[in-house]
Amino acid sequence: MESLKSTLAWLLWLWMSAVLAGAFLYAPLAQGFIGQSSRILFFHVPMAWTAFVAFLAAGVWSVRYLFAGRHERHDRAARVAIELGLVFGLLATVTGSLWARIMWGAYWNWDPRQTSIVIALVFYGAYLALRDAVEDGEKRARLAAAYAALGLVVTPFLFFIVPRITFSLHPDSVVNARGKVEMEARMLQVLLASGTGFTALFFWLHNLRCRLLALEERAEAREGTRAPDEARVGTRAPDEIARAGTPASNEAAPLATRASEGA
Amino acid sequence: MWRRASTWAAEAAAVFAKEWRCEFRTRYALNTLALFALTTLVTISVSLGPLGISLAHGTGVLPVLLWLILLFAAAAGLPRAFVHEEETQSATALRLAARPSTVFAGKLAYGATLTAALEALITPLYLAVMSSAVARPGLLIAALAAGGYGLAAGSTLVAAIIAQARGKATLFAVLSFPVLLPLVLMAVALSREAFAGGGAAGTTAEMTLMQLFLYDASVTVAGLMLFPVVWNP
């Protein structure tokens, strides 16, 4: 299991290197774009796509948390997906506005797609603010999951309806209004490879971060259960302390074994 | 089945009646909302000058200002439905006595009627002060009805969430605006057509209105499904 995972990580590294090379050396320039600016497509579009996947996945995990047994791992997965989605979404916004500076002459001009992604980023930023504002773990997970599930309902309006009621300069989506993909073959190959790579990168990062958080939480929970005992030691009889000492020192062992299981 | 539906409706009606009865005793929300909206209205009207703005410019800007007044007034008054309940600790008694969906329905009906009352007060005043004519009054009323309901529906669920967190007032603004912004953008687009008459390029008023209804329906259904898990562990 461990060796398979590290092989996959190496494969991902090779894949992303190939995408990088392909974007700059293999794919041709698109017509009607200034200078080399069309190459940003191979990073901007996959990052926006990955943010979308991350937010969608977070919504699904949140719904599963709420309605399929309240497993902490689902809450953790949703939270990590939103954190990563914000990173990818922010990168997509930055690359998009760099491109807009070159093509439209301004970093920002409230193009519908810019509007949509900013509102989406604010929404998921608010999700993190909500988590910080609730003390109790169970309640925090529940309220945050409900808000993320509400996101599943609200964001389609952002991405499908808001662009329709406002005027757009944005180039056609990859699949255009006529339902066809109109792109040079080599460009399309690099774009799809990059999209696959970024999506895999997301799931790899997601997996790492979830495992790390699970370990942290487990370690914290152990401390939490032991702390009151230690606080009470002063009032106990000496023989009681001696008896309590043995199981406590054994407790460290299962944590270590479970940590390696998790990896 | 019929019996269950009627007891459900009676429960929701009891919550709705309780909200309004408490409101009439204190008039807190009514006063806050009306005064807030009036202050903003005066500020806008004074800063735009005694003659208002020229009509050509006006049809673009007027709907935006109207919806901003409504949005901020709603944000000032609507969260109280749940915040007050948690702060005075009456929420526990309500949790133990009523089904969650009836609490949501009753509070939503209260929020929607409160918003409707606010709109009925502010819109005529706004039009009079700005001395603006509306090309399609029916469309404006539809936009106000669908938009106002949407404001209430989105706010009610978010209010239930933030009422259980720290820093309620700021948190409500942070959490509700991304939820309500698509609605406000749609309502503004619709009101713009109502003010100006003609349809903007590539859009028709009817389609936007349908999408506004779709938003209302989606948020209501989401609220009914999510509220029970927000309200109770």
Next chain:
Amino acid sequence: MPASLRFDGLHRRFGRLAVLRGISGGAAAGEALLVTGRNGSGKSTLLRCLAGLLAADAGSVDYRENGPPLGAAERRRRVGLVAPDLAFYGELTVAENLVFFARLRGLGRERGEALLARLGLPGDRLAGALSSGMRQRLRWAWALLHRPALLLLDEPFQNLDAPGLAATGRLLAEHLAPEDGGGEPGLAVIATPSPLEIAGVAARLDLGG
């Protein structure tokens, strides 16, 4: 089959603080379980878990009334709770409060009026203007309104004067052992920091502290 309550291995932590660590107990019809322990030992947390107001991290609650165990949602609507943090609508009168909760439960006004009389509560006074003793009596009236089989009482006698103690004591005794025609015997879980002498206490649970 009469009502019964059984809970096993309840755990609940708040952040890093583990408040309940494997608490078990129960009560049968006609019995009261007395939960004692110092301030902060988790009595209120236990009662909130039993009422379904708080989700336990681990453990199970098995409460039934003539049938299969009730889920948390059902339990919430069935129990009667008296707790220090229980409050009502201060803008409404005492009677209006009870009428509102009776309507939510699909009941008439008679039961509320009877309880007002027995507890000596002023029906036309605003609930927000009650003294602490009267507030405690109102909590009792609210908890007994729907004739619950399970009463969860968290410091139920605080702030009560002698007549208040007598009235609530009689109501509790009737709840556990109804007179002829008064329905089936109920059960109660009573949490108190100081020892109490109550008839009908079948078991004690000390949470220490």
